[in-house]
Amino acid sequence: MSQPSFTNTLPIDIEAVDGSLSRDPPKGSPDESTLQRLEKLEPLAVDKNGSESNVDIKPQPVKDIEDFPDGGLRAWLVVFGAMCNTFSTFGFVNAWGTFQAYYQTNALKNVSPSNIAWIGSIQFSLIFLPGLIVGRLFDLGHFRVVYMPSVALIIVATFLVPECKEYWQFLLCQGFAVGLGCGGIYSSNTAVIAHWFRRRRGLALGLITVGASIGGIFFPIVIRSLIVNVGFAWCMRILGFILIFTLGLGSITVRRRLPPVKGSLRGIFDLTFFKSSAYTIYCLSGFIAFLGMYTALTFINTSAILYGVPAGFAVYLTSIANGTSGIARYLSGYLSDRVGSMNVMIPCVTVAAIMTYAWPFARSEASLIIVAIIYGFSSGAYISLLVNPILAMGGNGNIGHRIGMAVTVLGLGALFGPPISGAINHVTGGFPVVGYYAGDIVMVAVVLLCITRHLMLGKIWGRV
Known part of the structure; x- marks a missing residue:
């Protein structure tokens, strides 16, 4: 032929x-x-x-497994579902300041503010603490095995809160149960974005954290209105139905894309991550930051009422802070793709520390609004970009494990921060010393962030 x-x-x-x-x-x-x-x-x-x-x-x-959609209908549906999840978890937890003010004057008026703060502190810290296990399970492909029970736990616990009569009951339902449910969702909800986005990852992460800000605006206003109009019991039941809807949307749209890694839970305490100096110091900075970062947001309503601001107005301070936080979360995600996450985080955390110093001395409605706006914007930028440097410290195979290890360390700071602030307030009889303590703590975190940046970049100027 x-x-x-x-x-x-x-x-x-x-x-x-x-x-x-x-x-x-x-x-x-x-x-x-x-x-x-x-x-x-x-x-x-x-x-x-x-x-x-x-x-x-x-x-x-x-074409290989590392090709990323970086957009398209399916990828943006994942972002939408993740926004619904952060609305229902971080957004709901960010309304704790409203619950703190209500419990101090009603259901738990005979309990000290510091003890009441433990409910919110446990709730908030448990968003992060299960991350070590949840992140590893996510890498192994067990996303929905953890996600669906967590959704059910948040909803059931929310319906049970109005049945609580004693402090320990509130602590169990609203502190531990809601917190664990949120923790079962948060780490994997963040890690899944790394399956769909690379070049536009900062923007995608910024958008999902906007859901937390929307929730932080929505829940305090709705909670205040419902308590006044239908009472606390029906307020919580209505919130439960809202969470069924929003978490349902998340469960429909959020999916993994990359195949799981091989391995087991035996290597869950993988301390080799901490051989990286940048990773270790970044985790330490997060732990220290959370000891003071949420002090102002937790107590701004209470301090406003103490200084004579009407309770009906004070409740909106949390919503104002969360509203400006939402704007910051979007803008910081957009900017981080262009100038680098650390270059956005460091100045924003510095501003948050300054506002923490200023907060106890804001005693009029106008000054409190200014503090809430600036503090909300700066702290929101930090929270939005919290995992971005962690994503840049390794590949995608162990992304859930790496995030989980880090946020577990951060969660310890979130656990102890507000109760320490509450105890200082109780001992000193006011908030100025609380502001000094929390502001100093956040400034230490800024120094550690600067060190992390230098270790990652190796020079003074550059994008990281």
Whole structure:
């Protein structure tokens, strides 16, 4: 059988592979770079009789598991579902200041503010503390095994809160149960974004944290209104139905994309992560930051009432802070893709520390609004970008485990921060010393963030 001629039938456009190559055959043996370019060409098709067919050869991009959609309907639906999840978890927990003010004057008026603060502190810290286990299970492919029971736990606990009469009952339902449910969702809800986005990852993470701010605006206003109009019991039941709807949307739309890694839970306490100095110091900075970061948001309503601001107005301070936080979360995500996450976080955390110093001395409605706006914006930017540096410290195979280990450390700071502030308030009889303590703590975190940045970048200027 005569061999077919391919001279005119194979339109090999070498210029499409690399414009620097000529159509003339190279003289002598091809160099290594030329061979690497030619390897990108698809091989000739061979039919079942073993003869080569005349096909067009065009350079094809290498497709592998690391290709990221970085957009498209399915990817943005994941972002929408993750926003619904943060609305229902972080947003709900961010309304704790409203519950703190209500419990101090009603259901738990005989309990000290510091003890009441433990409910919110446990609730908030448990968003992070289960991250070590949840993140590892996510890497192993067990996303929904953890996610669906967590959704059920949040909803059931919310319906049980109005049945509570004693302090320990509130602590169990609203502190531990709601907190654990939120923790079962948070780490994997963040890690799944790394499956769908790379180039626009900062924007995607910023958008999902906007859900927390929307919840932080929505829940305090709705809680206050419902308590006044239908009472606390029906307030919590209505909140339960709202959570059924929003968490249901999240369960429908949020999905993994990449295959699971091989392994087991035996390596869950993988301390090799801490061989990285940048990772270790970043985790330490987060732990210290959370000892003071949420002090102002937790007590701004209570301090406003103490200084004579009407309770009906004070409840909106939390919503104002969360509203500006939502704007910051979007803008910081957008900016981080352009200038780097750490370059956005460090100045924002510095401003948050300054506002923490200023908060106890804001004693009029106007000054409290200013503090709430600036504090909400700066703290929101930090929370929005919290996991971005962690994503940059390794690959995608163990992304859930790496995030989980870090947020577990952060959660310890969130656990002890507000109760320490409440105890200082109880001992000193006011909030100025609380502001000094929390502000100093956050400034220490700023120094550690600067050290982390230098370790990651290795120089003064640059994007990281």
